[in-house]
Amino acid sequence: MKDDKPTSFDIAYRAGVSQSTVSRALRNSPLVNEETRLKVQQIARELNYKVDKNASSLRSQQTKTIALLLCEHHGTGNSLINPFFLSMVGSITRASANRGFDLLISFQQFSEDWHADYEDANRADGIIFLGYGDYETFVKKLTYLTEVGAHFITWGPVLEGQPGVSIGCDNFNSAYNAAQHLIALGHKNIAFLGDVSEHSPEFADRYHGFCKALQEAGIAVDPKLQVAAETSEAEGYKATMSLLQRRVPFDAVFGASDLIAIGAMTALEEAGMHVPQDVALMGFDDIPMAAYTHPALTTVQQDTQLAGELLVENLLKLVSGERPESMLLPAKLMVRSSCGAKPFKK
Structure with a gap:
């Protein structure tokens, strides 16, 4: 005997949307725009659609x-x-x-x-x-x-x-310790490459830990030595080229990620600056590639x-x-x- 009970697929067909959109709309999900949500709910009422209790109970079972x-x-x-x-x-x-x-x-x-x-x-x-x-x-x-x-x-x-x-990761204290290491080696003009806005809170925490280490050492934080970068080699390369164009002296670079630091290494080499003889370089993450760059990258291991x-x-x-x-x-x-x-x- 055919079961004529309406399903969410029937609603989806009439509304011209996917079944998952129907599911969201019936739960008043903000991910579905208001016009679509009201349309789906109206069709559900017209069809006298009821949630399948058996299907609901399946969701209480573990899928492992x-x-x-x-x-x-x-x-x-x-x-x-x-x-x-x-x-x-x-x-x-x-x-x-x-x-x-x-x-x-x-x-x-x-x-x-x-x-x-x-x-x-x-x-x-x-x-x-x-x-x-x-x-x-x-x-x-x-x-x-x-x-x-x-x-x-x-x-x-x-x-x-x-x-x-x-x-x-404890980004603040980890970056603080890493910056202290660079300072202990005698570096005072340390650049930081990474986005430090609210859109990248982990990089921001690393920058704040970095700044604390500088301040405790009596080194002023120079905003010209911070360049925004997302986590990629290309972004690190671009940020380093931008840093070089500012013509602000620096003797070390702290990349907010290893990928940024590896991109920075390439840019420094192209500019005729040798790592670590001219500029010290620090990364963050310890991706497998970090141990095999030339020179091998000092970094923070998570x-x-x-x-x-x-x-x-x-x-x-x-x-x-x-x-x-x-x-x-x-x-x-x-x-x-x-x-x-x-x-x-x-």
């Missing part, structure tokens, strides 16, 4: 799958993945498998409503976010996820009043293995009804040749 959503990164060639996150992906995969969970990996940009497309669609029990692009835009989406009761955790900044649970473990562990706590706290992880200074100091022996 975790969704890992990466921010698409266009500064790293065809891979579209920031190399810093590659080792963390491996750690998350291992931690998930050890707990009997599969991992579903995708890009954040492929979805407009992460909750509807993963948890609501019964594709995953929770979501891990790596990277975020523009933070101001990202946090609005996190706020919505909190409002609809989604289970998610982010790797990134840990800020007061931030929605959800976040695990991140513990990606521990980060991956904690992201999975705390997401599953959220799924089970617990309320874990956000946390900052310490980082380690990796002294190599680019700063001019004798590298630490392992």
